[in-house]
Amino acid sequence: MEDYILLAVGAILVNNILLIQYLGNCPFLGTSKSMDTAVGMAMAVVFVLALAGIVTWIIYYVFLVPFGLEYIRTLAFILVIAALVQFVELFLKKSIPALYAGLGIFLPLITTNCAVFGVCIINIDEEYKFLEMLVSSIAYPMGFGLALILFAGLRERIIIGRVPTPMQDVAIALVTAGFMSLSFLGFKGMI
Amino acid sequence: MSETSLVQEFTKGLWKEIPPFRLVLGLCPTLAVTKAFDTGFGMGLALTFVLVCSNILVSLGRKIIPSKVRVPCFIIIIATFVVIVELVMQAYTYSLFLRLGIFIPLIVVNCIVLGRAEAFASKQGIGRSILDGFGMGLGFTISLSVLGSIREIFGAGKWAGMELFGASFQPFTFMVEAPGAFVCLGLMLGIMNLFGKE
Numbered sequence: 355m356e357d358y359i360l361l362a363v364g365a366i367l368v369n370n371i372l373l374i375q376y377l378g379n380c381p382f383l384g385t386s387k388s389m390d391t392a393v394g395m396a397m398a399v400v401f402v403l404a405l406a407g408i409v410t411w412i413i414y415y416v417f418l419v420p421f422g423l424e425y426i427r428t429l430a431f432i433l434v435i436a437a438l439v440q441f442v443e444l445f446l447k448k449s450i451p452a453l454y455a456g457l458g459i460f461l462p463l464i465t466t467n468c469a470v471f472g473v474c475i476i477n478i479d480e481e482y483k484f485l486e487m488l489v490s491s492i493a494y495p496m497g498f499g500l501a502l503i504l505f506a507g508l509r510e511r512i513i514i515g516r517v518p519t520p521m522q523d524v525a526i527a528l529v530t531a532g533f534m535s536l537s538f539l540g541f542k543g544m545i
Numbered sequence: 546m547s548e549t550s551l552v553q554e555f556t557k558g559l560w561k562e563i564p565p566f567r568l569v570l571g572l573c574p575t576l577a578v579t580k581a582f583d584t585g586f587g588m589g590l591a592l593t594f595v596l597v598c599s600n601i602l603v604s605l606g607r608k609i610i611p612s613k614v615r616v617p618c619f620i621i622i623i624a625t626f627v628v629i630v631e632l633v634m635q636a637y638t639y640s641l642f643l644r645l646g647i648f649i650p651l652i653v654v655n656c657i658v659l660g661r662a663e664a665f666a667s668k669q670g671i672g673r674s675i676l677d678g679f680g681m682g683l684g685f686t687i688s689l690s691v692l693g694s695i696r697e698i699f700g701a702g703k704w705a706g707m708e709l710f711g712a713s714f715q716p717f718t719f720m721v722e723a724p725g726a727f728v729c730l731g732l733m734l735g736i737m738n739l740f741g742k743e
Contacts, residue, residue: 520735
């Protein structure tokens with residue numbers, strides 16, 4: 355049990371996927387301009403990644419390993435994720451319209467979110483067992499959500515401030531992210 | 546678009562639309578593999594190969610691929626070339642392969658490649674698509690090499706493995722850690738905006 359808690363804390367804070375592992379930075383900068391979009395994106399990522407992690411893990415160990423096809427995992431995973439996102443979209447539209455409206459345009463964007471694909475690969479590279487994989491597939495996107503929402507809060511304040519013209523928008527956002535990353539680096543000694 | 550000359554098609558990737566600065570796309574590898582010059586440069590070359598090849602195939606198939614399923618088709622084309630790069634790098638440049646690690650398979654979801662397929666190669670002829678792929682890839686390689694050089698020189702006091710300063714040099718380790726990547730890229734973007742205003 356302790357191992358799983360450590361793994362979860364490690365994934366959320368110490369190895370934060372956005373700020374320490376640099377995965378999923380395009381949506382990080384793209385959707386952090388306002389709190390609403392940040393929350394929508396964070397929810398969509400948690401939802402899809404939990405599913406994608408499980409499905410790709412099963413596919414890897416049930417279909418690819420027995421036939422010695424490990425080398426096409428890149429191709430297989432991206433297809434699975436793309437199909438899964440489509441499926442989730444259709445399913446939510448039909449059965450939980452409220453959630454679908456909340457996630458909105460962020461669902462299709464997730465196909466090209468490297469955080470999702472990256473965590474699926476990390477699960478395989480670290481040779482996680484099923485339960486460990488489950489914990490990591492939930493904890494990593496929670497770290498993503500945490501960083502994204504905190505950052506959106508900061509960015510809403512920066513827009514009000516007076517930023518020199520060349521540094522406006524993305525440039526100042528990157529520098530801000532740098533200092534946030536510095537604070538997350540402080541968690542390094544925790545585990 | 547049709548009036549732009551072939552030369553412009555190539556050079557726009559080098560300054561006017563240089564990735565990842567002008568089009569803020571493909572940031573993850575930019576931040577992650579620029580700890581040193583050689584990883585940045587290797588990543589740039591790998592991406593250039595994928596970009597050129599996928600641009601060729603997308604451009605060839607642009608009349609056959611139905612527009613409704615074009616994105617999955619593009620992704621399959623890109624993923625195929627990424628697998629090729631992965632296997633080739635594993636065979637010939639194993640140490641670089643280990644250092645780039647997870648970011649080689651991640652070229653699949655790199656927005657630059659999919660972005661160029663969608664925005665350029667699916668609408669233009671094959672010649673222009675190749676030039677566009679080379680230009681963009683070269684621009685990306687230059688950006689990554691410069692960023693990697695800056696971070697390596699300040700953060701480790703080396704360039705491409707060579708010691709630059711004497712033993713008394715105190716490395717500025719902030720630059721090779723995660724935060725240094727964000728701050729350095731942000732400042733470079735600011736400097737480029739300062740000079741590149743139209």
